[in-house]
Amino acid sequence: MSHAGGSLLEASGITKQFGGLTAVNDVSFSIPNKAIVSLIGPNGAGKTTFFNILTGLYKPTLGRVSFGGANITGGRPDRIMSLGLARTFQNIRLFGTMSAVENVMVGQHARMSAGLIGSILRPPRVGREERTVRAKAVEMLSYVGLRVALHDQLATNLAYGDQRRVEIARALASEPKLLLLDEPTAGMNPQESADLTRFMERLRDEMGLSILLIEHDMKVVMGVSEYVTVLDHGEKISEGDAQSVRNDPVVVEAYLGKQEAERQRQESGEG
Amino acid sequence: MSTATAAPGAKATDPSQNGSFGLPREVRIGLAIAAILAGALLPLFIDGEGGFIDDATIALAYVVMALGLNIIVGFAGLLDLGYVAFFAIGAYTMGYFGSLFHITADGGEGVHILVSGPAAELPGIHMNFLLIVVLAIIATTIAGMVIGLPTLRLRGDYIAIVTLAFGEIVGRIAINGDEIKGFGTQLTAGRQGITPVDKIDLPFLEAFNSLQLRPWYWVAFALVLIALFVNFRLVDSRLGRAWIALREDEVAAVSMGVPLVKTKLLAYGTGAAFGGVSGAFLGSYLNTVNADQFQFSFSIFILAMIILGGLGSIWGVVIGAVALSFINNRLIPDVLNDVPAKIGLDFDLTELSFGIFGFLLVIMMVLRPEGLLPERRRQIELTAGVEDLAVDDDSYEAKVP
Numbered sequence: 219m220s221h222a223g224g225s226l227l228e229a230s231g232i233t234k235q236f237g238g239l240t241a242v243n244d245v246s247f248s249i250p251n252k253a254i255v256s257l258i259g260p261n262g263a264g265k266t267t268f269f270n271i272l273t274g275l276y277k278p279t280l281g282r283v284s285f286g287g288a289n290i291t292g293g294r295p296d297r298i299m300s301l302g303l304a305r306t307f308q309n310i311r312l313f314g315t316m317s318a319v320e321n322v323m324v325g326q327h328a329r330m331s332a333g334l335i336g337s338i339l340r341p342p343r344v345g346r347e348e349r350t351v352r353a354k355a356v357e358m359l360s361y362v363g364l365r366v367a368l369h370d371q372l373a374t375n376l377a378y379g380d381q382r383r384v385e386i387a388r389a390l391a392s393e394p395k396l397l398l399l400d401e402p403t404a405g406m407n408p409q410e411s412a413d414l415t416r417f418m419e420r421l422r423d424e425m426g427l428s429i430l431l432i433e434h435d436m437k438v439v440m441g442v443s444e445y446v447t448v449l450d451h452g453e454k455i456s457e458g459d460a461q462s463v464r465n466d467p468v469v470v471e472a473y474l475g476k477q478e479a480e481r482q483r484q485e486s487g488e489g
Numbered sequence: 490m491s492t493a494t495a496a497p498g499a500k501a502t503d504p505s506q507n508g509s510f511g512l513p514r515e516v517r518i519g520l521a522i523a524a525i526l527a528g529a530l531l532p533l534f535i536d537g538e539g540g541f542i543d544d545a546t547i548a549l550a551y552v553v554m555a556l557g558l559n560i561i562v563g564f565a566g567l568l569d570l571g572y573v574a575f576f577a578i579g580a581y582t583m584g585y586f587g588s589l590f591h592i593t594a595d596g597g598e599g600v601h602i603l604v605s606g607p608a609a610e611l612p613g614i615h616m617n618f619l620l621i622v623v624l625a626i627i628a629t630t631i632a633g634m635v636i637g638l639p640t641l642r643l644r645g646d647y648i649a650i651v652t653l654a655f656g657e658i659v660g661r662i663a664i665n666g667d668e669i670k671g672f673g674t675q676l677t678a679g680r681q682g683i684t685p686v687d688k689i690d691l692p693f694l695e696a697f698n699s700l701q702l703r704p705w706y707w708v709a710f711a712l713v714l715i716a717l718f719v720n721f722r723l724v725d726s727r728l729g730r731a732w733i734a735l736r737e738d739e740v741a742a743v744s745m746g747v748p749l750v751k752t753k754l755l756a757y758g759t760g761a762a763f764g765g766v767s768g769a770f771l772g773s774y775l776n777t778v779n780a781d782q783f784q785f786s787f788s789i790f791i792l793a794m795i796i797l798g799g800l801g802s803i804w805g806v807v808i809g810a811v812a813l814s815f816i817n818n819r820l821i822p823d824v825l826n827d828v829p830a831k832i833g834l835d836f837d838l839t840e841l842s843f844g845i846f847g848f849l850l851v852i853m854m855v856l857r858p859e860g861l862l863p864e865r866r867r868q869i870e871l872t873a874g875v876e877d878l879a880v881d882d883d884s885y886e887a888k889v890p
Contacts (some may be wrong), residue, residue, distance in 0.1 A: 294749075296743050313737040324731065327745060327746045328745075340722060
């Protein structure tokens with residue numbers, strides 16, 4: 219699929235095998251600038267594996283990933299992140315014994331320059347940098363809506379929803395162009411999910427971000443995505459705008475099983 | 490929008506204040522200044538030629554090593570069981586460039602760089618102590634990174650095994666190095682040891698001698714201050730945060746832009762450098778560089794210091810190092826040594842010293858596993874984050890962005 223505004227990320231022919239198991243099979247995929255794109259599919263479809271390939275945690279067996287025109291296939295995760303590709307994790311991975319602010323400061327690691335000697339001698343330049351980074355961390359935490367009283371609280375002590383916020387703030391602090399969110403609404407109630415949906419649109423409109431979303435909550439996916447790609451058993455079975463994917467019989471079948479899909483088709487035929 | 494340092498309930502758990510022990514900032518600074526003044530003035534009140542100042546000087550050298558190991562194990566969480574290697578490399582640097590060891594250097598004339606006094610007349614290589622310290626730092630930093638490289642892909646216990654092996658390799662080379670000859674010299678002097686070693690020779694000061702120990706004490710004390718400064722600066726810096734992040738969750742840390750290899754190697758290199766500095770000092774102070782000093786048990790000795798004091802806790806490590814070093818060098822051999830004889834047993838208590846350390850550590854692990862002065866983060870890790878905080882109920886009902 220090609221996009222009018224140009225692609226930010228382009229993945230072509232991505233295949234990942236673990237031993238004899240093919241987790242992702244020949245998936246091609248692209249993300250346009252300033253768009254929200256979703257990756258959906260049943261459990262075990264290979265969504266998170268695909269995510270990990272994009273962010274450099276896994277090297278693809280075959281295929282090529284380019285980001286902003288640069289080839290990042292199998293590159294080091296920290297380099298890929300510094301190019302502007304930040305992520306959150308399905309099961310929140312904050313640094314538990316660091317405060318919320320410190321977590322977000324780690325997110326800015328790639329945007330800082332202090333080295334070993336600078337950290338020890340702390341010349342004015344490094345002192346300034348520390349203050350700027352701390353201020354930005356506070357700003358980001360407020361942007362995602364973490365109460366100021368919780369900013370210096372240890373991450374491990376925060377409530378679940380707040381941990382999700384800190385994780386998003388940590389990713390945002392790295393000044394990404396593309397934000398990858400791995401099931402961000404997991405464990406949220408419908409109200410919280412709806413709020414997060416609006417927040418994602420705000421990120422796109424205010425910060426000019428592209429967002430790649432892995433999500434099970436179809437309400438969120440259909441509400442926010444400009445494009446949806448469906449994976450099943452590691453293969454791309456459908457893609458397009460939310461409406462066309464929703465009505466694609468292959469997708470219904472993947473989610474509900476063949477019998478159920480046929481039953482639905484008959485029902486809609488009769489009705 | 491202000492930072493939340495003033496927010497109630499948040500202050501008590503602010504982890505950025507390393508080793509706050511719940512004390513207000515002013516009290517902490519006051520205590521630190523008092524401790525530093527007491528340490529600096531101590532030699533004036535004790536016999537400058539006696540056994541106590543001797544033990545105290547060695548204790549300070551051990552503190553430097555413990556603070557170095559604290560960077561590797563306490564901050565970056567890389568369990569290093571071969572720290573003795575850096576002690577050895579630092580000490581041999583001293584032996585190589587400040588003794589009669591290379592007796593044939595420059596055709597027996599000797600090489601002398603910025604040295605005065607008797608050493609300037611002797612054959613062998615003789616360099617100024619400060620230059621030797623710089624060389625020791627370079628050598629141990631490189632060694633630290635070399636040992637770090639094979640451990641980069643490893644985690645936890647496996648790192649410990651590789652570093653243990655590295656420590657043993659260096660120790661074995663030290664013992665058997667007298668068999669390795671070339672260029673008219675040997676690699677090491679084995680168990681015979683390199684002796685005598687040049688005394689410290691600092692600019693504007695008289696050369697040190699082995700009777701007056703106060704100057705030695707003050708040099709060791711200055712090294713401790715430098716090590717403390719570096720520890721405190723690093724723990725609250727970009728690098729320090731990266732170490733803690735890697736220690737907590739490697740995958741998350743690299744995904745947040747922390748370069749794995751560079752960050753880990755910097756921990757190894759920085760920590761090792763202190764082992765080298767302390768080793769060079771001890772080589773000169775003890776007047777010998779002997780292969781028997783560099784045994785595996787020494788790595789454990791230093792590691793026990795930081796565990797006793799509290800992994801990652803800077804003041805805790807100082808206390809742990811001073812305590813264990815005094816138990817080892819004074820309490821067991823001098824104070825308690827006649828206890829077995831008094832109760833009718835016939836053995837030398839010093840033979841049991843590692844048994845005693847082991848017993849102490851077991852007691853610690855039962856009573857206070859986080860160490861004497863625990864570091865906040867480690868305490869949380871050990872108690873699995875069980876902490877009752879006054880978080881308002883409404884924060885659970887997330888007002889999502």
